[in-house]
Amino acid sequence: MLSGLKSIFRPKSAAIPPRLRPPIxxxxxxxxxxxxxxxxxxxxxxxxxxxxxxxxxxxxxxxxEEPIGISAEDGFGHLELTIGDELGDRGEYKLARKLGYGRYSTVWLARPTRGRTKGDSPYFTAMKVLSQHATGRLGSHSDELRVLQRISNPTTSHKGKDFCTTLWDAFVVDGSHQALVLDLMAGDVKALRFMYKNGVMPLAMTKTIIGQMLVALQYLHDECRVVHADLRPENILIANPYPHVKLKQMLALEKPEYSPPMTVFGREVQPIVSKPLLSAPLFPFFQLAEHQWLFRLGDFGEAQFIDDKVTDCTMPDGLRAPEVIMGHPWDEKIDIWALGCLTHEFLTGRSVLDDSDMPSARDDRDLTSLALMIRSTGQRFPDDMLDKCNPEKVAQYFGPDSSLEDLANYSAPASIVSCLQTHNPEMAHHPHELESAAAFISRCLALRPGDRPCAAELLKDPWLMSEPVWGLRYETDPANASKEETLGAMVRWFSSPYLGVVSYMTLLLGTAVFVWELIS
Structure with missing residues (x-):
């Protein structure tokens, strides 16, 4: 092993189970x-x-699971790890559970070993191990490590830091895999939505998520000068609700589960099955106190410094801002666009650019997205914006009068108000909420980037300030409120008439169960 590089310490007791040879x-x-x-x-x-x-x-x-056995040259190069592996220069992090995976990394629950200094980081952490391909992109195509180091600044007093995942440690494993030690999170909003019919989330929970993400974005945009560029449900993470004693008990009873073995390029592999904390047997209890949950913005693999971009922005389909599609200069306002799309999606269960009702699918996704943007928002692309876009894109999609070609062939989707009314029964009975939510979404979905409000302005939007349902309504700037104020606002809301007798009794029941779990 090269000097200065940290490695894997694999005890004999943590040997990988024997492989079989099934057909692929x-x-x-x-x-x-x-x-x-x-x-x-x-x-x-x-x-x-x-x-x-x-x-x-x-x-x-x-x-x-992750494609073990496919090389970095083919865009992967995942490191094969197993439960019991000890990572770090002193083997101070021991892998206890596989939490998830993605194209560029795997994520593991790590517990401390005797080699770890007390107070270095929380007792349990999440270990994100980048693939060889992703590690090679750091610096030239990805700024993930630099961004995490910037936003994890311990001297900042901005409360947006509390709504972003914190980087506790970073090191290289086996010479070619960057490892990042992060806050342990319970799961993500994408998985959380499956708990609700048609993926339509409760109004109060949606305000909680959107409000906390705005505080995080205000911190990223204004203080860190960072654009996230990949704001989507799977990157909005649920803060870990388990005390470490309860996690110890759960892990003591748990055995790793392996996927069926398979052959890749003549080699037998058998990945461990991912088990996020959200899937743990006790987690549904925390659904009872959903308004107490804290959410954090995570996965900064696509994040870039606003004033020092290292690559072009892509963004996921359905959330891509118009300036990204059209080759227009982009900045932090692409995060505001994505936030508006997510607000609509959480409240209706449908994408604001949903084309499922169209009679035929279109081959050109960009053209379809542009048409749906115009139809959904009732806006048109201003000339001064098109002047700054990629000329080839403008010539391809727009006519001499700056109107989108072929727009007549796209049926008009439902307006934001009617979509909310149709797909969200909770809001259908509250006209004021309906109108204010639609106005909030429309502000985020301005086609011209400069017309979109910044995160700080959206925090003062009437839709979020109408009720203290998300724990961040203060006389002072919400981004600078203390944790005590946050919890105090939540408690005030729970004791207010807004909750009602039934919800109040649910809170008492949840508290009793929580206390019982702690003492049992």
């Missing part, structure tokens, strides 16, 4: 016995092969 899923129905049976590289996917077009010469490998 192949598109043409044949069995692959080596990496040289076809002349083309395999196409990798997570969904069913029926969702994409492949030729009979393509080998399709379906991975239940």
């Amino acid at each position: 899923t192949i598109r043409n129905g044949t069995r692959r016995t080596s990496a040289t049976t076809t002349t083309r590289k395999p196409k990798l996917e997570r969904q069913s092969p029926r969702t994409a077009n492949y030729s009979q010469n393509d080998t399709v490998i379906i991975f239940p």
Whole structure:
């Protein structure tokens, strides 16, 4: 091992289970016995092969977890880890559970070992281990490490830091994999939405999430000069509600679960099944006190410094800002656009750019998105904005009068107000909430970036300030309120007439269960 690099300490007791040799899923129905049976590289996917077009010469490998065994040259290069591995220069972090995975990393629950100094970080942490490909992108195509170091500044007094994940440590594993030690989180909002019918989240919870994300964005944009650029449900994380004693008890009873073994390029692999804390048996209890949950903005893999961008912005489909699609100069206002899209999605269960009602699918996703933006918002792209866009994009999509070509072939989607009224029964009976929520979303979805309000302005929007339902309504600037004020505002809300007798009794029951779990 090279000097100065931190490595893996794998005890004998943590050996990886023996591998078997099952058949691997192949598109043409044949069995692959080596990496040289076809002349083309395999196409990798997570969904069913029926969702994409492949030729009979393509080998399709379906991975239940991260694609172990695929090289960094092919865009992956994940490090194969297992429960019990000890990471760090002194082996101070021991992997206790696999929490999740993505294209560029795996995330593990890490517990301390005797090699870790007291007070270095929380007792349990999340260990994000980047793939070899993602590690190679750091600096040239990704600013994740620098951004995390900037936003984790211990000297800041801005409360937005409390709503962003904190970087506690960083080191290199096996010479080519960056490891990041972060706050342990319970899960993400994408998984949380599955608890609600049609993915429509309660109004109060939506305000909680959006309000806390705005405080986080105010901190990122104004103090850190960072744009997140990947604001989506899976990157809004739920703060860990478990005391470490309860986590110890859960882990003591838990055994790792492995995916069925498979062969990749002649090598047998068997990834560990991911188990986020949200899936733990006791977690549904915390649903009773949902307004007490804290959310944090995470995954800064696409984040960039506003004044020192290292690469172009992409953003996920359905959340891409118009300036990103059109090659217009972009800044932190793309996060505001994404936040407006998410607000609509949380309250209706549908994307604001939903094209499912269209009679036929369009091949050009950019054209479809632009048409839906115009139809949904009732706006048109201003000439001064188009003048700053990519000329080829403008010529491709817009006519001489600055109108979008082929717009007449796109049916007009429901307005934001009518969509809220149709898909959110809770809001349908509260006209004032309906109108103010629609106005909030419309402010975020201004086509011209300069017309969108900043995070600080949105924090004062009437929709968020109408009721203290998300714990951040103060006489002072909410971004500078203390944790005591935050909890105090939540307690005041719980004791207010807004909650009602039924919800108040639910809170008492939840508190009793929580106390019982602590003492049992």
